[in-house]
Amino acid sequence: MWFGMVSLFPEVFKALSDYGVTGRAVDRGVIELDYFNPRDFALDKQHTVDDKPYGGGPGMLMKVQPMRDAINAARQVRELSRVVYLSPCGQRLDQEELKKLAEFDDLILVSGRYEGVDERLLKQEVDLEISIGDYVISGGELAAMVLVDGLTRLLPGVVGDKESVERDSFFHGLLDYPQYTRPAEIKEYAEAGDVPPVLLSGNHLEIARWRHKQALGKTYERRPDLLTQYNPGEKEKKLLEEYLEEKSLN
Ligand SMILES: C[S@@+](CC[C@H](N)C(=O)[O-])C[C@H]1O[C@@H](n2cnc3c(N)ncnc32)[C@H](O)[C@@H]1O
Structure with a gap:
């Protein structure tokens, strides 16, 4: 997948291209990042890319032409x-x-800075606006990196085990179940409880059942909105009841 990154600060994308899952995807040519800095396209000697907003007010806006x-x-x-x-x-x-x-083979990702961008550019050139959440950060680069990282994980062959992506939170509409690794006992963490015995049992059917129950329960407790959207079937409703009963016993 190809990404055309339109940004005043292309160097910050090193965090994507040089590290971890996305870095390996770049090395293996699964994703490609090309950079287009509006400052390189400014027409005056000072390479101006911003100007004051019409109507006054604080801050600057990114100009259309660059x-x-x-x-x-x-x-x-x-x-x-x-x-x-x-x-x-x-x-x-x-x-x-x-x-x-x-599903797209290529996307151009435009990062804003300052107070944002002249509205006419958005209307004329942009197909889609994406927000990473209901809060404001100082520039679009971090948001573009969130988008590229999230997309890269979904591309075939990027995350070694396809199942691990599909088990992640949200993929099938639920939150992830709790996970544990060695050692089985940590004395100082007694209050956090033991590793659930079923996970040490080697019974894969029971483990899958337990995990699904935990995912339903956690989603019910933390994100009831997601659970409504997920619309659990009859068997899953029973699992959820079992989860709630077990919780009230503990
Ligand atoms: C300081 S913000 C401008 C915010 C703008 N004045 C507003 O209130 O909508 C600068 C740039 O950061 C990016 N940005 C800020 N918050 C974002 C978010 N939640 N999702 C995606 N991009 C964001 C946008 O590219 C924006 O142009």
């Missing part, structure tokens, strides 16, 4: 790319939206 020319330079590399602007005013990102976006 942004448009940077987006067009990206389009010259991948003509049919969709253009996504990272914005708190956009559609809130979730796993379902990630799955849809992962």
